Amino acid sequence: MKIFSVSVINMAYWNKEIECMPQEEIKKRQLDMLQKLIAHLYKDNKFYHDKMAAKGVVPEDIKTLEDITKLPFMYKQDLRDNYPTKMFTEPIDKIVRFHVSSGTTGKPTLVGYTRNDLEFWSEALARSLTSCGVGEKDVMQVSYGYGLFTGGLGAHYGAEKVGATVLPTGTGNTERQIELMQDLGVTAIACTPSYFIHMIDVAKQKGVDIRKDTVLRRAFLGAEPWTEGMRKHIEEASGVKAYDIYGMSEMAGPMYTECEERCGIHIPWDIMYCEVVDPETDEPVAPGQKGELVVTMLKKEAFPLVRYKVKDVTCIMPEPCKCGRTSPRIARITGRTDDMLIIRGINVFPSQIEHTLLQIPEVESHYMIIVDRINALDVLTLQVEIKPEAFSDKVNEMTDLKKRIENEMKKYLNVAVKVELKESGSLPRFEGKSKRVIDRRTYE
Numbered sequence: 001m002k003i004f005s006v007s008v009i010n011m012a013y014w015n016k017e018i019e020c021m022p023q024e025e026i027k028k029r030q031l032d033m034l035q036k037l038i039a040h041l042y043k044d045n046k047f048y049h050d051k052m053a054a055k056g057v058v059p060e061d062i063k064t065l066e067d068i069t070k071l072p073f074m075y076k077q078d079l080r081d082n083y084p085t086k087m088f089t090e091p092i093d094k095i096v097r098f099h100v101s102s103g104t105t106g107k108p109t110l111v112g113y114t115r116n117d118l119e120f121w122s123e124a125l126a127r128s129l130t131s132c133g134v135g136e137k138d139v140m141q142v143s144y145g146y147g148l149f150t151g152g153l154g155a156h157y158g159a160e161k162v163g164a165t166v167l168p169t170g171t172g173n174t175e176r177q178i179e180l181m182q183d184l185g186v187t188a189i190a191c192t193p194s195y196f197i198h199m200i201d202v203a204k205q206k207g208v209d210i211r212k213d214t215v216l217r218r219a220f221l222g223a224e225p226w227t228e229g230m231r232k233h234i235e236e237a238s239g240v241k242a243y244d245i246y247g248m249s250e251m252a253g254p255m256y257t258e259c260e261e262r263c264g265i266h267i268p269w270d271i272m273y274c275e276v277v278d279p280e281t282d283e284p285v286a287p288g289q290k291g292e293l294v295v296t297m298l299k300k301e302a303f304p305l306v307r308y309k310v311k312d313v314t315c316i317m318p319e320p321c322k323c324g325r326t327s328p329r330i331a332r333i334t335g336r337t338d339d340m341l342i343i344r345g346i347n348v349f350p351s352q353i354e355h356t357l358l359q360i361p362e363v364e365s366h367y368m369i370i371v372d373r374i375n376a377l378d379v380l381t382l383q384v385e386i387k388p389e390a391f392s393d394k395v396n397e398m399t400d401l402k403k404r405i406e407n408e409m410k411k412y413l414n415v416a417v418k419v420e421l422k423e424s425g426s427l428p429r430f431e432g433k434s435k436r437v438i439d440r441r442t443y444e
């Protein structure tokens with residue numbers, strides 16, 4: 001029997017019943033999942049129990065979905081305070097994976113996964129990739145970092161789940177990545193938008209036109225903020241259709257993408273419940289209004305999240321999507337409510353740099369962080385004042401000190417930092433709130 005599948009591709013669903021479920025049924029099921037989750041956490045985990053008790057809330061108070069606002073918020077600080085595993089709600093023998101992201105003061109943030117957690121993570125990505133037309137015929141190059149960072153393995157498992165052939169290149173060695181892309185017929189790629197722009201540039205220098213000399217057609221770009229302007233630039237320069245992908249290690253990792261319509265990121269209703277609140281008042285804002293994203297993971301086993309303040313600025317899209325999916329959508333992330341910097345996809349807090357710096361006896365407490373985008377890649381420069389007694393006119397001693405600071409930074413931040421040593425008293429002093437970060441990147 002011949003199967004005609006030409007125009008069906010765009011209409012494909014991974015799990016149609018769930019993805020297109022009527023709103024009323026979604027609400028009913030979400031409430032049921034929320035009630036079960038809260039009852040379990042209140043009973044079985046000291047962190048959640050104490051937090052709810054401090055606010056005077058008991059599981060029976062959750063009678064409607066809107067009652068979620070009675071529950072206390074969770075913050076990144078909670079993750080640090082309970083490092084490593086106090087917030088885990090499953091014993092270690094049920095945990096099959098750890099991922100680690102850097103914290104704000106040198107202490108990392110640890111997340112854990114049960115087998116079911118890895119399964120729904122891949123399921124979320126399978127739905128996402130299918131909604132963009134990626135399937136068994138595709139070869140997907142994963143150029144996110146593999147390892148403690150969730151990007152590589154997350155995209156990898158999702159692509160394998162839809163039956164695509166995965167090419168796990170990770171980051172770096174761009175010329176080889178382009179060769180492999182050509183040799184193996186790569187049709188889709190997942191990486192940061194800035195790395196993809198770098199790739200286009202390197203390809204060009206090698207005389208490779210991505211549009212003509214490869215069969216690459218789709219790019220899933222995320223882990224750092226980017227704009228519609230950047231999308232336009234990428235698509236014009238490469239002929240590739242670019243999709244926004246979203247997620248973070250606290251949620252599981254990269255999980256959610258736009259569909260073919262590309263008007264907001266679909267959030268599977270059975271995995272994550274989204275609220276958007278005014279960052280000043282913590283009051284919910286109306287759909288379409290910008291605010292801070294607050295998430296509750298409805299089925300996470302090892303490391304649940306309830307009303308976690310993500311600090312990303314977005315809005316819930318009010319209109320239903322033309323693709324037929326009924327899951328809520330959030331708009332492209334337009335900023336942060338804190339001072340976190342994203343350097344080549346890695347989260348870096350200025351406080352983390354300061355903490356690391358102050359462990360080095362030769363330096364003063366005055367510094368400046370400068371972020372540039374050079375050849376489409378982020379470059380973090382740290383200007384540091386050194387103590388007069390540590391200053392030497394021997395060039396090799398100063399070079400050694402500079403290298404030592406760079407190594408310490410790399411070790412704690414997971415990001416390469418270029419250090420410039422400055423004479424004591426030469427950097428700006430601030431009265432009141434200091435401005436130690438100069439971010440010169442433009443995203444347009």
Ligand SMILES: [Zn+2]
Pocket residue numbers: 259260261266321322323324325
């Ligand atoms: Zn859609």
